[in-house]
Amino acid sequence: MTLHESRIDTDAAASRHAHVNLLGTPVEPLASERRGVSVADVSLSASGFWGQRQAVNAAATFEHCAAWMEKLGWIENFDRIARGEPTVDRPGWAFSDSELYKLLEGMAWELGRQYDPLLADRFAGLVSRVGAAQDPDGYLDTAFGHDGLPDRYSDLSMGHELYNMGHLLQAAVARVRTVGIDDELVSIGQGVADHICTEFGADARDGICGHPEVEVALAEFGRAVNEPRYVAQAALFVARRGHGSLPVRPLLSAEYFQDDVPVRDATVLRGHAVRALYLTAGAIDVAIDTNDSQLFAALESQWLRTLERRTYLTGGMGSRHEDEGFGDDYELPDDRAYCETCAGVASVMVAWRLYLATGKVEYVDVIERTLFNVVATSPAADGTAFFYANPLQQRVLGESAHDGVNMRAEGGVRAPWFDVSCCPTNVARTLASLGAYSASVEGDTLALLQYSEGRVSAGGFVLDVATRYPDDGVVTVTIEAAPEGEATLRLRVPSWAAGARIARSGASVEAVEPGWADVRSVFAPGDVVTLHLPIEPRLTWPDPRIDAVRGSVAVERGPLVLCVESTDLPAGAAIDTVRLDVSRLPEAHGDGAQAAAVARTFADSGSAILPYGRRGANGGSTPFQLLFVPYHRWAERAPSTMRVFIPTTEGDRRAL
């Protein structure tokens, strides 16, 4: 890849301003051979997997989040700053402002996707309350810098001021890219960005924020409004990191903040997972826009090692609760997996940037895995309750869902809101902008990256996509309009889809390997290209260095990780005594991407004072049918105990 190819122009974008295009995309590298598509150009059908979630997000989640933030006073915090009231008893953590900004970002993408006057009013009302709290010099924060509050930037480690303003800039990016720069939120954002450059510029305060976010935000806002100073400020924040400048305290080490090693010298992601991933996304943006190929190579290498040794089967990241952080290599316990929903969102941000820069299909595979098995797992079907952590094993029944704020990031049930409530709004902004990640354009090639029922207009194509994916593996693409002359329609064949086939109307069926399946042709309206992905359930084995799931196996089906829930077990069978018979492959079962396999339970020999002793042979139960259901819907029917990796009948010698 050459980083500095010239920007690909798009005639699909309108412009209300000389140097700003309404690209409709969250990420626009200064130089790239490929770009995503506009949120306006992808219409996901409400009958498809993602379209349905997008509809629930718009219909329920936005207002749910706004109502909680009103109820808890997190929005009132802005009003109190605007009124100049002392705020000694300010409710919420220092980062509560960011929740409103992430909600605004989600609303902005939603409005760009599909205009709704009621939502537009709600959005405008919230923006004006935010704007009223902005200081004349652009500073904007409700937890510092005003009467009754600590001084500005007096706690860079944990104060989250730059983090908050970063999220505001991300919301402003969504506005620039969908309505242009003549917008109240964009103006607020410009004030914020200018303030940050003044306060933290090369000749000013030599500081960084404990929670990265401002880097990725400044870079993209700079791209969006064509202001290189903002990108340069992002580069400065990236370069300053890793020199131990942030004060540490017990459990909050330099590693926690990624302040232990300079970004370009690190070998793997470490410390707090969301921080590490946001930082990586911003550093990639900086590397691309400053043509820093050495930094880019370092970041891609860190990412690959992180995938190879510190990532769960679901795509989830973060295996330690105590610092919400990455563990050591191969430290991937299913039961204590943290796999924060926000880390899933952030992983998609990183993988998307790397895909745009390299075109590697593996990164799109990772995005699919993470979307289906982390991001889709968090929200309840009605969009008003969420998982914060996404473990792959639940040993005890969760407490019944309740209406109150959940203090804990775990518990086996989705909660309406959290004391630290970063995940719901992160899901909301991701779902609203999802279309932009579902296809890309590269020269005369339109690549379909994610499959969900809907319509895509890009690269001169208008495509109707019909599919029940992931419940079914058939994706039927009907060309409704095509560019003049020869062009390529590129379909992603996921890494698991050995045996995939592709058929074009009037041509014979061809086998395709995992990777890219390119159909190059002069297309005509009415042409149909059909992709057949085999979604028979399959066994997936862990690397032998992952101690936590040794002797165990998972069942996947298509892009979905499946799981076993106690809800589906025979009466009297405890989930930790189930053993899978792997001499027979699991089979597809019923609707909805389920699978069934043969299992036994072992009898509890009991009685030893400690759970260690001589090798014994316990009699196992008679075989029974074990049902596997999509992991992303676990605990939806009722609180359950659950496992993704199931020990096999050969996995331990005292079992059967």
Add this chain to the structure above:
Amino acid sequence: MTLHESRIDTDAAASRHAHVNLLGTPVEPLASERRGVSVADVSLSASGFWGQRQAVNAAATFEHCAAWMEKLGWIENFDRIARGEPTVDRPGWAFSDSELYKLLEGMAWELGRQYDPLLADRFAGLVSRVGAAQDPDGYLDTAFGHDGLPDRYSDLSMGHELYNMGHLLQAAVARVRTVGIDDELVSIGQGVADHICTEFGADARDGICGHPEVEVALAEFGRAVNEPRYVAQAALFVARRGHGSLPVRPLLSAEYFQDDVPVRDATVLRGHAVRALYLTAGAIDVAIDTNDSQLFAALESQWLRTLERRTYLTGGMGSRHEDEGFGDDYELPDDRAYCETCAGVASVMVAWRLYLATGKVEYVDVIERTLFNVVATSPAADGTAFFYANPLQQRVLGESAHDGVNMRAEGGVRAPWFDVSCCPTNVARTLASLGAYSASVEGDTLALLQYSEGRVSAGGFVLDVATRYPDDGVVTVTIEAAPEGEATLRLRVPSWAAGARIARSGASVEAVEPGWADVRSVFAPGDVVTLHLPIEPRLTWPDPRIDAVRGSVAVERGPLVLCVESTDLPAGAAIDTVRLDVSRLPEAHGDGAQAAAVARTFADSGSAILPYGRRGANGGSTPFQLLFVPYHRWAERAPSTMRVFIPTTEGDRRAL
């Protein structure tokens, strides 16, 4: 067991006070069929395993701890209170007072064991600095209740005032039992105990301390000075707990404080491990002294379930870092095992009380396991560095030992001191009083419970014990004096010692089963009883519900858990690729309780973007000899990666 048998009189104890005996023991239940022996009556030889550690403790650890506490100002805190200085910038956590008290307790037992005028002076000097800080009403704390500090008892959850005073009472117990009640520290303790009863009595403040300790301390101090009010106050604290009275906050739930369920209704230990165990010890004391057999049964049942499902092979307890707590049943990851040294000390406290109450040999087995594999693991050979957490697996090399305070409870190297430094002084007081746990008297039976070279005078016997245990399994007991008439010498045969034999001079060798081996006789000076315990290395398999070590096996030798350290691996072999061939048993190797077995390493197949995929067969290395060394000495030669449980060649299918 009948709880209210009358107290067994001892003629071995002198008395300086009408109702106080110099029993020399840490625990004296109001009613018990058996009692421990005086620290003065057990002399452990410095050439034996425990005697050597006791000597290092006295020669190095006491002064090491005192020097750190002086250096950090934790002792000066008392002087500042005494001088009435404002203490806004008080150094140390709220519980730093307790470190001095635990050190004083250790010194007191040491003085009771073996008088040393220099140590006595040092002790007296420290006691007088403590005493000078006591308020007229008995209250004693340097972090609350004085000028510049928060009010007394304004943070019962985390303020640790009662916890601190509890440790002071434990030190006072050591004085009553070794020098009697006419002692400055005992007087301070009486003031403290009276203050607590006044402040928290039945008609006064309805509070409990977030960190249990005052319960076990008040009970024992009440026993020691014959003051039932103190025991009643302990009972009141136990009864008040479990009703959610302590304010909680994120990560510090009611469960963390054992304030979620009343003590008598709980089914298992949970929450912060040290808190849970100290509480259990105190509640057992209360149950015994108030003849509350229902409470006692609940506590024993909780303990058994905890052993069966929440205890590591080492005897270690606590599998979560984020709250230093117990995990769910069978959640026992080796790599993230917390197994705090203090939890090991506290587990011995619980097991000892249950042994005194029930006479069950299993509880003494647990004490031995915990002493050798948790308590002995913590201190470095020179007694001036310590492990705080005791994981059973170390994935990355620890950072080199340094002279500074270690902020973290982990890291793979022993540290001289900690920011939260509870463990060093807990080890110190345990080693100083260890003799008291090594034998017990029950009627005309003297039971030898722990084996270490030395001399025991109790129950009318004087015994010389010669043994290289645990490096060797032969324990030779020579009777130097014996009671008149028939008596029983009882020897413990550990649960692992199948095939043990016992021989009495002039009699034939007899096989004995694990449990108690009783020799009943009219003994005469010169009689010799020899116990032969088989200490061949053995394989120990985990319960199939422990996911973290499925497909893996441990090697034990006698009472010692062994481990593999990277230090001993062939060049180029990474510890996470080692696989044990269990078709051959490990064999004894060299000196010092080592073992050797046959192993292979597997080749890294690498290259997958995620560590999950199809089942593969990798070529393994040629077999090599794998060395196992005692776990309690790991990381002593150099920082190392380490494992206790080793995957077997049959444990995962991609391995070999």
